[in-house]
Amino acid sequence: MKSLGSIRRDFAPWNDPNAKPYIQFENVTKRFGDFTAVNNLSLTIYEREFFALLGASGCGKSTLLRMLAGFEQPTSGRILLDGENLAGTPPYRRPVNMMFQSYALFPHMTVEKNIAFGLKQEGMPKADVEKRVAEMLKLVKLEPFAKRKPHQLSGGQRQRVALARSVAKRPKVLLLDEPLGALDKKLREETQFELMDLQQQLGLTFVVVTHDQEEAMTMADRIAIMDKGEVMQVATPAEVYEAPTSRFVANFVGNVNMFEGKVAERTEKTARITGSTGAQILVENAGDATAGADVSFAIRPEKIRISSAKPEGSTNALEGEIYDIAYLGDMTVYHVKLSDGQIVRAQSMNAARISDDPLTWNDRAWVSFRPDAGVVLTR
């Protein structure tokens, strides 16, 4: 199967067996007392990649970032950057910079001095520091604010200062801890694209920690979805959404309908799944599900068609009653109650202003989908 990621952009070192890994986590474990924050985790990130660590709070994603920055030491395992073991290198000697969630701007310094801080530490000549600071101010469009202190800036401006400060030293890797978490929704969307442009422009490797899946999907080349200190799946946004490998990932990213059942019949490509009440579904992409196995069939709401009559020639069609309707303008979400009591969420785009098949509460309705519209999950 051609990778979905390569359609998005012609950059996919993870599919190239000869590509040199840039950041490697090798069997990394981190314990705080009895609590295991990161559990025997291995992960490879490539140069110039925009990599996102996505998970709920407490899943270990921030700990992973802090270990890369050097604020925490792994309990076991090792972390390599460009082939070099980082163990024992203190944060102030790592070619890695971080943008903090709280921005951590120095309150007693002006915007200029904040940006120049890292450059001065490495003993850069004064003229060069000034040149680089001017360059950075231009990059984040903050030239008129150079002499201001952080408390004289708005939230969005502070975020830019933090960004400029963390890229001023041209680090090998930029770590971003919830970079957009403190911004309001509109600003967040704008800034997402700016971050992507910036990463392209500077050619840096970005590792971003976020709990916001939309943010991760928009910005990242690849996403690692984490749960309880472990990586559940590492893939491009499209693969994570369309081809999740576990029930956790399917549920975590976007909305999903799950059908529980047993594999009744298995051919090389297809599987016939029987639900607990006898409903039959024929699916492709059956993965490693063997005959007789307990599986879940996961299908996204927008892949389900809804109609008042039984669709002709459809392999998979289930009858039910419309239980709830949410009209969202651009689309309508239907909740259909099947005969076995399961609620199916179906989403249809309102491409026409007036639907030619209007459906309303308590109508009988059919939900149907193609055999390749969902995935079979065994984990």
Add this chain to the structure above:
Amino acid sequence: MNTTWSRFNITSVTLGFAFLYLPIVLLVIFSFNESKLVTVWGGFSTKWYVSLFQNQALIDAAWVTIRVGLISATVATVLGTLAALALTRYTRFRGRVLFSGMVFAPLVMPEVITGLSLLLLFVAVGLDRGFFTLTLAHISFTMCFVAVVVQSRLVTFDRSLEEAAMDLGASPVATFFQVTLPVILPAIVSGWMLAFTLSLDDLVTSSFTSGPGATTLPMKIYSQVRLGVTPEINAACTILIAIVATGVIIASVVNKRREVQRLRDEQAALRG
């Protein structure tokens, strides 16, 4: 909220302020008394101020007080800041609760006990009492006040500032001097001022730990009063009051201005 001045409110405010300030007002008035009798008004005069500046013993005592205050406040600030850092940063060492309790115990310890125990210590180690022991004693009892003030600032200190500094290449020492210290400096300065003020007006501990040639102003005033209050002492006290009041007023005006400026800046930032 009811903001009108009821008769009850006016009465309670008057009584409260009278209770606080009547003695001080009387003292200031009588410092300008022509008469040598402290409690009898004999007309306006500034002659006691003139004679005050000719009283070498009082001027010497004031000089000792200021030197002890400057030295002890500075040393106590360094020690108190270090103690506060240790108590807020290394939260997992054994006996931390006991240690922090012990740092703050002198706050509530009766001063007589502090003074007496210091005296016993100095005698036991054979230190001659004088300027040196006096300064040591002042360092010892003002240090905990500095620790309290600085610690309350450190509790709200955002540690990610230090992490950011280190992340940008600053060593732990550079981080402390370039980030931590400047940010907590206002608290350290107020700690120093508190220590200095406490040292200036200390009488009890000083009486126990001082020796010949190291008499502080409060000690001098107290011993003179026992021989009878002279208007000269009133004049000395009035000057002290003026200095303290000026300091307090300047500090609050500066604070207020800074606060107003900060609010204005923040509103300007919000407008873009």
